[in-house]
Amino acid sequence: MINIRKKTKQAVVLFSGGQDSTTCLIQACQFYNKVYCITFDYNQRHRQEIKVAMRLAKHLGIQEHKILDITILNELTISSLTRFNIPIPNYKFNTTCLPSTFVPGRNILFLTISAIYAYTIGAESVIAGISENDFLNYPDCRKEFINLFGNAINLGMERNINFEMPLMSLNKAETWALADYFQQLQLIRLETLTCYNGIKGDGCGNCSACYARASGLADYEANRSNIMKEMKKKCFLKNVL
Numbered sequence: 001m002i003n004i005r006k007k008t009k010q011a012v013v014l015f016s017g018g019q020d021s022t023t024c025l026i027q028a029c030q031f032y033n034k035v036y037c038i039t040f041d042y043n044q045r046h047r048q049e050i051k052v053a054m055r056l057a058k059h060l061g062i063q064e065h066k067i068l069d070i071t072i073l074n075e076l077t078i079s080s081l082t083r084f085n086i087p088i089p090n091y092k093f094n095t096t097c098l099p100s101t102f103v104p105g106r107n108i109l110f111l112t113i114s115a116i117y118a119y120t121i122g123a124e125s126v127i128a129g130i131s132e133n134d135f136l137n138y139p140d141c142r143k144e145f146i147n148l149f150g151n152a153i154n155l156g157m158e159r160n161i162n163f164e165m166p167l168m169s170l171n172k173a174e175t176w177a178l179a180d181y182f183q184q185l186q187l188i189r190l191e192t193l194t195c196y197n198g199i200k201g202d203g204c205g206n207c208s209a210c211y212a213r214a215s216g217l218a219d220y221e222a223n224r225s226n227i228m229k230e231m232k233k234k235c236f237l238k239n240v241l
Contacts, residue, residue: 011125019192172219
């Protein structure tokens with residue numbers, strides 16, 4: 001859910017430079033007085049996203065953007081996103097197991113560090129582009145996980161930090177609609193990097209991230225009016241900004 005509020009608060013946005021986090025950043029800039037970005041360098045295969053994130057943050061007027069080195073995550077995890085000798089699977093590859101692109105503990109670490117940062121600067125919210133539509137591939141995208149994690153963090157810090165996941169209930173077509181609502185669809189399409197192989201824009205077209213992104217855009221372009229309407233309903237957005 002997107003909570004519409006007066007711009008009187010501060011938020012930390014987990015920012016990778018991809019479609020989802022950039023859409024969340026654009027939304028956050030509308031509803032918060034000050035937005036801080038945090039990007040993580042874990043020597044990921046697609047680490048070109050870090051440069052993309054830096055350019056986008058500057059373009060969107062973000063004055064506080066931290067790039068944090070957490071390469072220990074690369075040392076501890078075995079994934080096709082952290083090991084160059086493990087190939088990125090084609091989107092047509094089906095498996096009942098977790099995909100090789102799953103990085104164990106990544107969202108846990110990202111959210112924990114972001115919460116610490118929010119605590120330090122006095123920000124009320126941590127925002128991430130996590131969607132439950134990714135649940136089949138990534139168990140740390142479940143709403144249940146986010147709720148339990150938020151409770152644990154707030155209990156351990158004695159601070160009421162709000163963990164906002166604006167895309168949690170949206171599918172990829174509706175995520176495109178949200179970008180279009182803020183009149184930033186072309187920016188998202190051309191300047192973000194979602195591809196697991198590190199190719200900006202439409203990407204490689206072969207990995208599951210590119211497939212989901214392209215399929216969502218095709219669905220949205222084929223049925224803009226209805227998808228926009230459904231997105232607004234889910235997000236409690238008005239007809240005009």
